[in-house]
Amino acid sequence: MYFETIAKVIAERMDIDVESIKPESTFADLKIDSLDTVDMVMNLEDILGIEIDLDQPVTTVGDLDRFIQNKVAAK
Amino acid sequence: MIKSELCSLLGIKYPVFQGGMAWIADGKLAAAVSNGGGLGIIAAGNAPGEYVRSQVKIARELTDKPIGVNIMLLSPFIEEVAKVVVEEKVEVVTTGAGNPSKFIGAWNEAGIKVIPVVASVAMAKLMTRLGAAAVIAEGGESGGHVGELTTMVLVPQVCDATDLPVIAAGGIADGRGVAAAFMLGACGVQLGTRFLSAYECGVHPNYKKKILKANDLCTMVTGKKLGHPVRQLRTAFAKKYWDAEYGGMPDEELEALGTGVLRLAAVEGDEERGCFLSGQIAALVKKEQPAAEIIKELMEEAEPLLLGASKWVE
Numbered sequence: 001m002y003f004e005t006i007a008k009v010i011a012e013r014m015d016i017d018v019e020s021i022k023p024e025s026t027f028a029d030l031k032i033d034s035l036d037t038v039d040m041v042m043n044l045e046d047i048l049g050i051e052i053d054l055d056q057p058v059t060t061v062g063d064l065d066r067f068i069q070n071k072v073a074a075k
Numbered sequence: 076m077i078k079s080e081l082c083s084l085l086g087i088k089y090p091v092f093q094g095g096m097a098w099i100a101d102g103k104l105a106a107a108v109s110n111g112g113g114l115g116i117i118a119a120g121n122a123p124g125e126y127v128r129s130q131v132k133i134a135r136e137l138t139d140k141p142i143g144v145n146i147m148l149l150s151p152f153i154e155e156v157a158k159v160v161v162e163e164k165v166e167v168v169t170t171g172a173g174n175p176s177k178f179i180g181a182w183n184e185a186g187i188k189v190i191p192v193v194a195s196v197a198m199a200k201l202m203t204r205l206g207a208a209a210v211i212a213e214g215g216e217s218g219g220h221v222g223e224l225t226t227m228v229l230v231p232q233v234c235d236a237t238d239l240p241v242i243a244a245g246g247i248a249d250g251r252g253v254a255a256a257f258m259l260g261a262c263g264v265q266l267g268t269r270f271l272s273a274y275e276c277g278v279h280p281n282y283k284k285k286i287l288k289a290n291d292l293c294t295m296v297t298g299k300k301l302g303h304p305v306r307q308l309r310t311a312f313a314k315k316y317w318d319a320e321y322g323g324m325p326d327e328e329l330e331a332l333g334t335g336v337l338r339l340a341a342v343e344g345d346e347e348r349g350c351f352l353s354g355q356i357a358a359l360v361k362k363e364q365p366a367a368e369i370i371k372e373l374m375e376e377a378e379p380l381l382l383g384a385s386k387w388v389e
Contacts, residue, residue: 033302035222038174039197055176 250376
């Protein structure tokens with residue numbers, strides 16, 4: 001549900017083609033480290049207007065998408 | 076006398092922290108720093124909760140001033156250490172190598188002042204939101220695990236990003252560094268490398284000798300390939316590690332190569348196989364002296380610089 005927004009944020013930040021990002025893409029493969037993740041999540045919070053509070057590790061872009069969906073559903 | 080909101084926030088005399096260096100910053104050093112008017116910090120490193128408890132008890136016998144514990148968030152013993160600091164009523168917890176969001180709530184409830192080390196603007200914002208009491212903006216000049224940004228670049232941006240008190244760390248070893256940190260917007264400083272030369276610092280004499288002999292180009296950063304860059308003195312081990320890292324050694328082997336090597340340096344003084352962590356500023360660490368004297372010197376050097384800064388303006 002949030003995959004496209006996440007992919008766009010990643011593509012912009014890492015200066016890569018948004019088409020190359022898939023739900024199975026791992027953050028490691030995308031060269032996104034833990035500091036980048038914090039920055040990216042805060043960015044997403046501004047765009048989506050929700051507090052995400054990422055309190056567990058996520059390996060793939062799909063994981064992050066599902067995490068945000070669960071957060072929103074829990075509210 | 077240097078005035079800082081950090082002092083009233085934490086109940087310390089001078090806005091000087093001694094960094095929680097793994098295998099090096101124990102209860103005895105922390106107590107000496109706290110007795111000297113700064114904030115002494117015990118390093119939890121990768122040690123179990125009972126080690127941390129015993130070091131806190133040692134510090135408590137030597138000082139009644141506030142002390143801190145630096146919690147390394149990647150430690151396998153993180154859960155028990157997180158409880159010990161609450162049980163032992165440690166006044167301050169600093170955190171490194173990760174995101175302390177899981178624990179901040181409990182620590183705040185216990186009345187602990189949580190001061191995370193941040194290496195980016197986003198981290199500073201996140202820690203502010205989670206209820207940190209202050210943040211330590213540590214630039215890559217520091218020893219040990221280092222971020223991308225330098226202190227010069229990181230501190231002002233973190234100061235812009237948060238209203239919390241900001242403590243600058245990385246590359247500070249004398250009054251000039253202290254004064255500069257305040258100019259960048261910080262209201263306190265954290266030093267690691269400089270405190271290696273404290274009498275009360277129990278690090279191996281070989282380690283101290285290397286620090287005292289160091290010159291400006293004395294350090295190098297390895298471990299970038301594994302995602303955890305580390306700044307250390309250019310020693311036999313450092314060069315060996317560098318060759319392995321860039322010579323295509325597989326990641327697991329590289330991890331294994333770096334295991335236990337800080338202990339070899341700090342505890343055994345092993346000059347062949349040890350990893351001697353150090354900040355870039357080691358060359359300014361020139362003599363052994365009591366921790367209290369280090370703090371006194373830092374303040375006595377910084378004060379005239381801060382007072383005299385008006386000479387630059389007509």
